[in-house]
Amino acid sequence: MPGGLQLFLEALSGFAEPATLASVLWATLLGILVGMMPGLTATLGVALLTTLTFKMPAGDAILILICMYVGAIYGGSRSAILLNIPGTPANAATTLDGFPLARAGQAGRAMGIATAGSFCGSLIGMLMLVLVAPVLADFALAFGSYEFFWLAMFGIVISGQLTAIDDPLKGWIAGFLGLLVAMVGQEGIHAYQRFSYGITELSGGFGLLPVLVGAFGFAEILQVMKQPAYEVVRNAGGRILPRLAEIFRYRRTIVRSGFIGTLMGLLPGVGEDIGAWGSYAAARRASREREKFGKGSVEGLLAAETGNNAAVPGAIIPVLTLAIPGSAPAAVLLAAMFIHGIRPGPLIMIEFPSFVYEVVAMVLLASLAILVLGLALTRPLLYVLAIPRERLMPVIFVLCTVGAFAIASRLFDVWVMVGFGVLGFLLREMKYPMAPLVLGVVLGPILDKNFRRAMVLSDGSLEPFFTRPISAVLALLTLISILAAIPRLRTATLRLAARFGGGRAVAGGGSGPGS
Amino acid sequence: MPRADLWAGTGFLALGAATAAESWRMPRFAQLEVNPWSVPGLVPGLIGVVLLLLGAVLMLRAVREGALRPGAGLAGELGFDAERRRRTLLALLLTLGYAVGLVGRLPFRTATFLFVFAFVALFRIERDMARGLLLRELAFAALEALLVALAVGFVFERLFYVRLP
Known part of the structure; x- marks a missing residue:
């Protein structure tokens, strides 16, 4: 079998075609535009592009989707810096130092630093993808039904907790709602149609893409239209090209944020938002210029942007090796892989070893594209922020409608999109995070099938769920996550963290709708 | 809450x-x-x-x-004052009217034209009436609606071979 480096170089040379490189550029640019516009998230961008690209060859389609994903998470920094509104929830931490820098007449410098941070973050995440994915896939070969059940359960618990840090109860409710949604339709063991009530369209269950487009697209449109107008600032003052010395000075912050971002991406359903907040909090704790954080700290901005972009390849690792998404956009990517006949999971290094390295090459191309486009098109891209939302939102809704319809050519999917949009809007208004809901929809069939299989294997005994080594570790992690969310225990933990760290751990990461 | x-x-x-x-x-x-x-x-x-x-x-x-x-x-x-309630209801009415009422009943391009025109016009009408720009805004809304209806149809059907509702 050829080595990883050889497979990577082969993948890279395979992409060195003018048409492919043009696809990289347009998809990344589209991603940056989607990320820049408040109201459009990476999840929606990837979902809409999935519907557009599902007739393309698998490699081309996945490349375009990864470019959209990387571009959107980076693009959100623009509106965070210039408008103080994160373009995607992953850029919320960017506003803390990006906007003060822009207000101080250094918007260009802030955008350059954000670009450098995003590029470095993607590269670190990419390296981790190369190193971790084969090992994790090999490790996951030992997983049985017990382990997959706990992995799904741990995903729901940790995602619910970390995406609603102020109120984990709501995160868990969102996660279990997602699991319930996944229970509708034909189940995988006896082919019984659950909760279908004779309605033909429900027998196949709810499609992931219409649900996602509704919960992330339509719900966001309603939220944006509800708000009174925001002021648009178009001031790109200052030097845009980042100084290498400045970036090199914060190399430790970049590497640390890259690792934290990748780790947060790796955790099921946690993703870029928490990648940014976690990196920001860690950078603040370790910084010698702590007092500058929140007032225009270059280090803070670098940490947030490195962290969220590192989480992108991080979130792809469990997609490839466990078929479990690390974030909401990664859930769409997973669905797209299944649509295109790629079967991610523990067998990926045996069945499709070259695909893993193709994905690494795709991340590298997308990272290079954000660097080039981000620095070259800084000023022209600012005009996008001036489009009034009354003009933009109806166009987005038309795309949501067509996107929901396109995969199966069923009007029913348009109604599903509308239904989940209204539900998502109401839940967001009440501060329920959307990422655990999406994760629940993806993990529902995995949890269902593996729990029942495991129970059949053990003849109803719960013992193996707690005695098999990997199962026991996952069960323990789930229990710790639940206990850590109990208010009294949490207060004690936060008090300890404040005593030793002097800051709010992943402050403010809660209640966001997910990337 | x-x-x-x-x-x-x-x-x-x-x-x-x-x-x-x-x-x-x-x-x-x-x-x-x-x-x-x-x-x-x-x-x-x-x-x-x-x-x-x-x-x-x-x-x-x-x-x-x-x-x-x-x-x-x-x-x-939930922070729904009268203005926010009005905006949300209007957005809901327009979007549901399009997705549930028009799509599938009218040809896609006609439905899209009507929806985009109504959305832009109704959301901007107050502001533009106050500025005396109503007619200009209506003309722009119609132009945008026409372009969106034609462009979305073209991109999905001709470039990506995706069926439209």
Whole structure:
């Protein structure tokens, strides 16, 4: 079998075609535009592009989707810096130092630093993808039904907790709602149609893409239209090209944020938002210029942007090796892989070893594209922020409608999109995070099938769920996550963290709708 | 937001209870001698029970936080003042009218033209009337609607070979 480096170089040379490189550029640019516009998230961008690209060859389609994903998470920094509104929830931490820098007449410098941070973050995440994915896939070969059940359960618990840090109860409710949604339709063991009530369209269950487009697209449109107008600032003052010395000075912050971002991406359903907040909090704790954080700290901005972009390849690792998404956009990517006949999971290094390295090459191309486009098109891209939302939102809704319809050519999917949009809007208004809901929809069939299989294997005994080594570790992690969310225990933990760290751990990461 | 939590908690509790009850009613295939741990109602039933419990915890917490005491009301708690209510209802009316009412009944391009025109015109009408720019804005709305209807149709159908509703 050829080595990883050889497979990577082969993948890279395979992409060195003018048409492919043009696809990289347009998809990344589209991603940056989607990320820049408040109201459009990476999840929606990837979902809409999935519907557009599902007739393309698998490699081309996945490349375009990864470019959209990387571009959107980076693009959100623009509106965070210039408008103080994160373009995607992953850029919320960017506003803390990006906007003060822009207000101080250094918007260009802030955008350059954000670009450098995003590029470095993607590269670190990419390296981790190369190193971790084969090992994790090999490790996951030992997983049985017990382990997959706990992995799904741990995903729901940790995602619910970390995406609603102020109120984990709501995160868990969102996660279990997602699991319930996944229970509708034909189940995988006896082919019984659950909760279908004779309605033909429900027998196949709810499609992931219409649900996602509704919960992330339509719900966001309603939220944006509800708000009174925001002021648009178009001031790109200052030097845009980042100084290498400045970036090199914060190399430790970049590497640390890259690792934290990748780790947060790796955790099921946690993703870029928490990648940014976690990196920001860690950078603040370790910084010698702590007092500058929140007032225009270059280090803070670098940490947030490195962290969220590192989480992108991080979130792809469990997609490839466990078929479990690390974030909401990664859930769409997973669905797209299944649509295109790629079967991610523990067998990926045996069945499709070259695909893993193709994905690494795709991340590298997308990272290079954000660097080039981000620095070259800084000023022209600012005009996008001036489009009034009354003009933009109806166009987005038309795309949501067509996107929901396109995969199966069923009007029913348009109604599903509308239904989940209204539900998502109401839940967001009440501060329920959307990422655990999406994760629940993806993990529902995995949890269902593996729990029942495991129970059949053990003849109803719960013992193996707690005695098999990997199962026991996952069960323990789930229990710790639940206990850590109990208010009294949490207060004690936060008090300890404040005593030793002097800051709010992943402050403010809660209640966001997910990337 | 205790009042909203109380309502939502009640809803989740009811949904969890209904799910558990429906799961209990699902077939067990005893006549086929299938393993009782593989029955289709097992996992949805457990999810229903968990949702019921989480809903109950949310309700109790909301009551403890003062959901039953007189206060700002549900709309006030969620920040829905008259202006926000009006904007949300208008957006809902227009989007639902398009997705549920027009799409599938009218040709896609016609439906899209009508929706985009109505959306842009209605949301900008107040501001532009005040500025005396109404006619110009209406003309721009019509132009945008026409371009969107034609461009979306072209891109999806001709470039990406995707069927339109």
